[in-house]
Amino acid sequence: MTQGRIVKVTGYYRDPGFLERVISTFRKLWVDIDWVTARRISDDGLYEVYLLVRETKNTHLAILNLSKTVDVEKVEVLEDGKLIPCQNDSFFIPSYTKVTTYSWGEKVG
Numbered sequence: 001m002t003q004g005r006i007v008k009v010t011g012y013y014r015d016p017g018f019l020e021r022v023i024s025t026f027r028k029l030w031v032d033i034d035w036v037t038a039r040r041i042s043d044d045g046l047y048e049v050y051l052l053v054r055e056t057k058n059t060h061l062a063i064l065n066l067s068k069t070v071d072v073e074k075v076e077v078l079e080d081g082k083l084i085p086c087q088n089d090s091f092f093i094p095s096y097t098k099v100t101t102y103s104w105g106e107k108v109g
Contacts, residue, residue: 004034005059006081006094009049011072013040018071022049025066029058046073050094052081067102075102 009022019038026033034052041048053059067075078096101108 004052004054005063006078006096007051007053007063007066008076008078008094009051009066009072010041010074010076011047011049011069012045013047014045014071018047019049021069022051022066022072025069026051026053026059026062029062029065031056031059031062064102064105068105073103074108076100077102 011018011022013019019036023033023036032054034054036049036051038047038049040046053062063075063077066072077100078094079098079100080096082095
């Protein structure tokens with residue numbers, strides 16, 4: 001289990017500012033980020049960014065603000081994430097039981 005929330009951000013990486021906007025959305029509300037990883041999922045520049053953010057009183061507000069950010073298509077909160085051992089190393093592989101999606105500051109679904 002994690003001590004925080006695992007957040008999956010899907011958006012278009014048009015310039016390096018995309019990652020800066022994602023990370024600064026949490027940092028300007030004093031929400032700590034434990035780790036970040038990203039991968040490209042399409043040839044037109046669509047990326048998935050995974051973050052482990054600490055649970056604070058501003059975490060939910062930061063997630064809502066992030067869903068309104070330029071180039072961000074959607075923000076998903078992944079629950080029950082865990083590390084899955086892989087040979088001699090441990091890598092995070094998203095494994096969750098529930099997804100809560102926010103788009104433009106509103107809960108979807």
